[in-house]
Amino acid sequence: MKPLNKSILAINGLLSLGIASQQTAISAEKNNNKPNFIIIFCDDMGYGDLGVYGNPNIKTPNLDLMAFQGQKWTNFYVAAPVSTPSRAALLTGRLPVRTGMSSEKLRVLFPDSNGGLPPGEITLARLLKDHGYRTAAVGKWHLGHKSPYLPTDHGFESYFGIPYSNDMDKIEKTDYYTLAETERFQAYNVPLMRNDKIVERPADQRTITKRYTEEIIEKIKSYKKEPFFLYLAHSFPHIPLFRSPEFKDKSKAGIYGDVIEEIDWSVGQILETLKKEKLAEKTLVIFTSDNGPWLTYGTHGGSAGLLRGGKGGTFEGGMREPAIFWWPEKIKPGVITEIATTMDLLPTFCKLGNIPVPNDRTYDGYDISPVIFRTGPNPREVVLYYRDTEVFAIRKGAFKAHFITQPEYGSSQRTIHDPPLLYDLNTDPSEKHDIAAKHPEIIAEIKKVLEDHISTLVPVENQLEK
Ligand code: MG
Numbered sequence: 001m002k003p004l005n006k007s008i009l010a011i012n013g014l015l016s017l018g019i020a021s022q023q024t025a026i027s028a029e030k031n032n033n034k035p036n037f038i039i040i041f042c043d044d045m046g047y048g049d050l051g052v053y054g055n056p057n058i059k060t061p062n063l064d065l066m067a068f069q070g071q072k073w074t075n076f077y078v079a080a081p082v083s084t085p086s087r088a089a090l091l092t093g094r095l096p097v098r099t100g101m102s103s104e105k106l107r108v109l110f111p112d113s114n115g116g117l118p119p120g121e122i123t124l125a126r127l128l129k130d131h132g133y134r135t136a137a138v139g140k141w142h143l144g145h146k147s148p149y150l151p152t153d154h155g156f157e158s159y160f161g162i163p164y165s166n167d168m169d170k171i172e173k174t175d176y177y178t179l180a181e182t183e184r185f186q187a188y189n190v191p192l193m194r195n196d197k198i199v200e201r202p203a204d205q206r207t208i209t210k211r212y213t214e215e216i217i218e219k220i221k222s223y224k225k226e227p228f229f230l231y232l233a234h235s236f237p238h239i240p241l242f243r244s245p246e247f248k249d250k251s252k253a254g255i256y257g258d259v260i261e262e263i264d265w266s267v268g269q270i271l272e273t274l275k276k277e278k279l280a281e282k283t284l285v286i287f288t289s290d291n292g293p294w295l296t297y298g299t300h301g302g303s304a305g306l307l308r309g310g311k312g313g314t315f316e317g318g319m320r321e322p323a324i325f326w327w328p329e330k331i332k333p334g335v336i337t338e339i340a341t342t343m344d345l346l347p348t349f350c351k352l353g354n355i356p357v358p359n360d361r362t363y364d365g366y367d368i369s370p371v372i373f374r375t376g377p378n379p380r381e382v383v384l385y386y387r388d389t390e391v392f393a394i395r396k397g398a399f400k401a402h403f404i405t406q407p408e409y410g411s412s413q414r415t416i417h418d419p420p421l422l423y424d425l426n427t428d429p430s431e432k433h434d435i436a437a438k439h440p441e442i443i444a445e446i447k448k449v450l451e452d453h454i455s456t457l458v459p460v461e462n463q464l465e466k
Pocket of ligand 1: 043044082083238290291
């Protein structure tokens with residue numbers, strides 16, 4: 001009997017091995033059909049900083065080509081006009097007011113902050129990783145630089161980057177401009193981290209764009225046989241500006257132009273690698289920025305082009321961003337004038353990767369794949385312009401109502417508008433001509449959107465004030 005049992009066991013073992021390998025093959029095939037995703041997220045780049053968005057002096061041939069081969073979006077928004085809340089929204093698909101990642105007292109996280117993106121929040125990286133994706137974060141994080149808030153606590157297998165803004169930990173009194181012009185990166189004692197360890201301090205910011213690029217290319221090559229999600233959040237063009245020797249004094253547009261042109265080079269390297277590795281048709285690449293240009297910094301800040309305002313504020317220049325989508329052979333090239341936001345990327349990637357969106361929380365994003373593939377109507381009609389924890393303005397279709405305005409920086413003086421300022425962004429993208437008096441019915445409609453939205457809010461612990 002014993003030998004028989006043994007052989008039955010052996011046969012069962014073989015059978016289950018066979019089933020297991022068959023299952024592995026099926027899941028490998030399923031994974032094989034999943035697209036890769038790369039998000040390239042700049043810091044403080046303006047709507048008017050790229051050649052393809054009309055800049056007359058900064059040369060961005062790689063981004064121009066990316067837009068020509070892909071889609072140039074002209075009504076693409078972030079959820080906040082400053083870093084921390086904007087990044088929280090991109091990665092969670094939720095408004096920062098829902099995750100505790102916005103504050104009126106401290107607009108972003110600082111090196112002495114103790115909070116961060118709560119562990120209960122489910123990032124895009126977590127969702128994708130739990131469904132077979134390889135993940136990596138490179139660059140600026142700014143969602144908490146201590147555990148349990150690090151990228152590696154939030155679904156990224158690895159992290160390499162400066163964990164907050166590159167102007168923080170300033171230890172010398174010399175002004176930003178001089179420090180940048182003299183390349184004195186040592187004046188900012190910012191850490192460079194690998195996973196949860198500091199590997200360099202101060203980070204040599206002169207080569208940071210180049211090193212981030214090398215890290216991403218290495219990840220593309222090592223993950224190429226599996227689906228992957230790579231998040232490259234450049235530290236620039238946030239001030240202070242630094243660039244590699246190869247880009248120094250090369251741009252007609254000064255040091256700011258040099259920095260953008262190095263980012264453009266980086267994009268070219270990434271797209272070239274995808275082509276060489278035969279991954280281009282399997283990879284959706286999205287290039288955009290966390291908020292508008294920091295106008296306070298003059299020629300060291302960018303330009304919002306024809307849009308009014310910049311970083312920190314709720315006029316268009318603070319929150320409408322250049323956005324280029326690239327996916328050869330999969331998306332039809334062209335200019336997309338439909339409205340979308342960074343919060344739409346989470347549900348859209350989930351749709352494309354065949355991953356269910358969790359149903360235990362409120363999401364503020366929509367699956368915009370019908371717009372990307374031009375197969376159906378845009379599910380988004382409304383944009384909320386939050387400054388910290390308050391709605392300052394709302395766009396519905398072509399019309400935008402400003403209920404409150406406030407200078408971006410340097411003044412706590414706010415103006416409450418009743419009736420709100422009303423602009424038609426289709427005919428007046430620069431927000432110059434107030435048409436409130438002519439359209440009380442549109443104001444009433446937008447007020448209803450505000451009331452309905454406010455009713456969905458639930459108080460949460462503030463992470464920035466911890
Ligand atoms: Mg920023």
